[in-house]
Amino acid sequence: MKDLKSLLNVRYPIVQAPMLGVTTPAMVAAVSNAGALGSLPVGGLSPDRTRERIHATKALTDRPFAVNLFAHEPAKEINEAEITTMQDFLAELCLEFNIPFERQNPADFKFYYYEDLIEILLEENIPVVSYTFGRLKPDVIAAFKAKGTILAGTATSVAEAKLLAQDGNDIITVQGIEAGGHRGSFLADEPSPQIGLSALLPQVADVVDVPLLAAGGIYNQHTVKAAFALGASGVQVGSLFITADESAASEAYKQAVLNAKDTSTQLTRAFSGRWARGIQNEFMKRMDAKGISIPYYTIQNQLMSLIRAYAQKNNLKDFIALWAGQAAGNSKRASTEEIIKGLIAML
């Protein structure tokens, strides 16, 4: 088996998890500058915005960093009735909470997929491309392989890990149920695999022969050591970076993370249509109580975009996605450099 640090060209086998809406170029650069691997999330972004963020990161570091893609399939169909029912509900809720609401027309939806970004990543010589929500198409994998790009897919079950290994991934990120944010699952989504890291990682290690990155609930020396004991070659840490100085998280989000208990998070499809783990808030509760059908990713994500943007701007914790893992409450306010150095000291 190849060595993870050589594959990633880093001194320390620690990866900062890509968190869209939280991770900034400054965060990525600070992690990479410290000798670990920063990850820049660009899933769903436009080609222009993607290039801009890559350039912003490169301006701050000469060290390698990963760029993270969303490898989902496009939504199969637009269900107008489902969208109307959802928008009716959102309109009502916004009225109650005094949030401006603008009805969207599905005909105007414009989604970007990972295939729109491959050319940019190749041109920009991105050394590590990580991804979640699916498998890359064979021609995309071939293009990256030809370029020497290191590929790292995300698995939430043994079956997913086997497919990613077959596809030629150099590394597999094994995401336990503890992890915050979106589940990377792509083989089944209802119900999505909900396997604890300590049962999932060793079962993947038993059958797959590529270096594994452990993701989910890693926050201290005990959890770092356990990840290696379970068969990981490195760890991916997300929640600890939400409260970093370089984080784009709103103050309300940071405060919710600092106050989180082990039981504070739930899985929800309310914000994006995909299962994800976040700190429970009013919007999640209302959506659960309403019980209406939630349009699939990326439709629901789009329907929520203006509400989330307004809530983010106005520091309203109940209408943004408070993505966080089951150990997020152990976060501290600090610079990204301090946080990554703290993790390095745990190795």
Place this chain on the structure above:
Amino acid sequence: MKDLKSLLNVRYPIVQAPMLGVTTPAMVAAVSNAGALGSLPVGGLSPDRTRERIHATKALTDRPFAVNLFAHEPAKEINEAEITTMQDFLAELCLEFNIPFERQNPADFKFYYYEDLIEILLEENIPVVSYTFGRLKPDVIAAFKAKGTILAGTATSVAEAKLLAQDGNDIITVQGIEAGGHRGSFLADEPSPQIGLSALLPQVADVVDVPLLAAGGIYNQHTVKAAFALGASGVQVGSLFITADESAASEAYKQAVLNAKDTSTQLTRAFSGRWARGIQNEFMKRMDAKGISIPYYTIQNQLMSLIRAYAQKNNLKDFIALWAGQAAGNSKRASTEEIIKGLIAML
């Protein structure tokens, strides 16, 4: 912090999980005879049956073993309408699957609680009393303490662990979401805490000062080492014993466990009214699809008792609870002695 092995008076810090319907006196004795700790489940059993099982175990070992209680509160009320709806559904289902069905009268229900068994445990000089589903009443704890009994409650969250430590437990079993069978949760039940072992155990270890037993998904050397790295002083293993020669599991149940994948289990309230993890089968699917209200434990458990007994006797995998954890598929057919010696070799 006291030493777990001294508290339990064992050579090896391994506990065989109490599994009602699976664990037999022969299994308990074989584990204890090998130098680890067997656990005899008596939750919900009558005083006579409890004494009988304790005597049967003592006849096979001179070594210490634990007796395990269910420490839940009695169901608060009997909801006749809910019970009628459930029995209507069960009658219909049994007709479809050609299973004899006998309607039960709630007035005839007779439940045993842990308080009915305390005197027996004290008389029988049981050295270790473990329990799940709740806290023991202060007078019960006082009686055990006066006798020198070692107490081990079960926690599924940090808050539960704190309460158990306050109550004077000598040991806390920390049950991760990976674990098979009933969730030990007692502070919240809907939704029950669903925290992965690798996020839960270290967060409990951070705030509680008694030895911890790690439970959930432990099956090989990697998982044993990880449990210790996470802060456990010992491990509790359940699923690996389902396929033991001394197990009371039916052949259909054993086969389902041997064939289980990491994704095979789900949480369900279908069989007992309490959340528990088992391999998905037809009954779980039908109950989910039906969506009717499930009477709380112990009512639903009672309503299902004849169906489960018939299915057990007739080797029908779809109408028994196939309790199993997220790594259960790593089980092998072997004697309990071989299984426990395999675990000891992993230390």
